[in-house]
Amino acid sequence: TQLLEQSPQFLSIQEGENLTVYCNSSSVFSSLQWYRQEPGEGPVLLVTVVTGGEVKKLKRLTFQFGDARKDSSLHITAAQPGDTGLYLCAGAYGYSGGGADGLTFGKGTHLIIQP
Amino acid sequence: NAGVTQTPKFRVLKTGQSMTLLCAQDMNHEYMYWYRQDPGMGLRLIHYSVGEGTTAKGEVPDGYNVSRLKKQNFLLGLESAAPSQTSVYFCASSPGLAGAGGELFFGEGSRLTVL
Numbered sequence: 001t002q003l004l005e006q007s008p009q010f011l012s013i014q015e016g017e018n019l020t021v022y023c024n025s026s027s028v029f030s031s032l033q034w035y036r037q038e039p040g041e042g043p044v045l046l047v048t049v050v051t052g053g054e055v056k057k058l059k060r061l062t063f064q065f066g067d068a069r070k071d072s073s074l075h076i077t078a079a080q081p082g083d084t085g086l087y088l089c090a091g092a093y094g095y096s097g098g099g100a101d102g103l104t105f106g107k108g109t110h111l112i113i114q115p
Numbered sequence: 116n117a118g119v120t121q122t123p124k125f126r127v128l129k130t131g132q133s134m135t136l137l138c139a140q141d142m143n144h145e146y147m148y149w150y151r152q153d154p155g156m157g158l159r160l161i162h163y164s165v166g167e168g169t170t171a172k173g174e175v176p177d178g179y180n181v182s183r184l185k186k187q188n189f190l191l192g193l194e195s196a197a198p199s200q201t202s203v204y205f206c207a208s209s210p211g212l213a214g215a216g217g218e219l220f221f222g223e224g225s226r227l228t229v230l
């Protein structure tokens with residue numbers, strides 16, 4: 001089983017602060033996804049990054065894929081209480097022979113933004 | 116827009132009982148998956164299907180069976196429930212291969228407790 005390490009596991013900050021969470025592996029991915037999960041709901045896709053060095057922005061969220069496609073980061077500027085949730089990264093290995101056996105999830109970062 | 120619907124949302128079982136979780140999607144997706152989510156373990160793939168009439172084992176298939184008789188439905192069965200199967204179960208579907216970076220659409224989850 002390929003491992004995706006996410007850090008930190010838990011993060012609690014005040015509204016308005018900036019933060020970065022990380023997703024790291026020793027494996028190379030063909031693409032990497034970030035999902036956000038709110039309590040009592042399923043994960044929802046935020047972004048997919050494909051190219052090494054790629055940067056994508058989604059309002060106050062900035063996603064970066066490492067040059068070697070082994071790691072990724074999520075930076076949130078001026079965090080708001082609505083950003084609270086579990087952030088999951090998922091790395092895809094580009095398998096063409098199966099369905100989901102080429103996708104692995106990290107354990108997630110629990111983020112709490114306090115008003 | 117229903118998306119992915121899971122039933123039931125909550126269930127309590129006694130050890131040794133059987134039950135079936137139903138997942139229905141209305142997006143005409145070929146690929147469907149069952150995951151379980153446990154504290155500190157992240158999302159782990161139980162079984163998946165790459166099309167009607169097909170199923171395949173994921174990372175943690177023991178103790179579970181699945182069926183995909185219709186394209187829109189994916190059933191997860193527990194023949195003899197064990198306390199270790201206490202978890203939150205998520206169904207997902209995707210239009211493309213998850214291992215190739217296809218977006219996963221998740222249901223809201225089914226919380227199962229085995230006493």
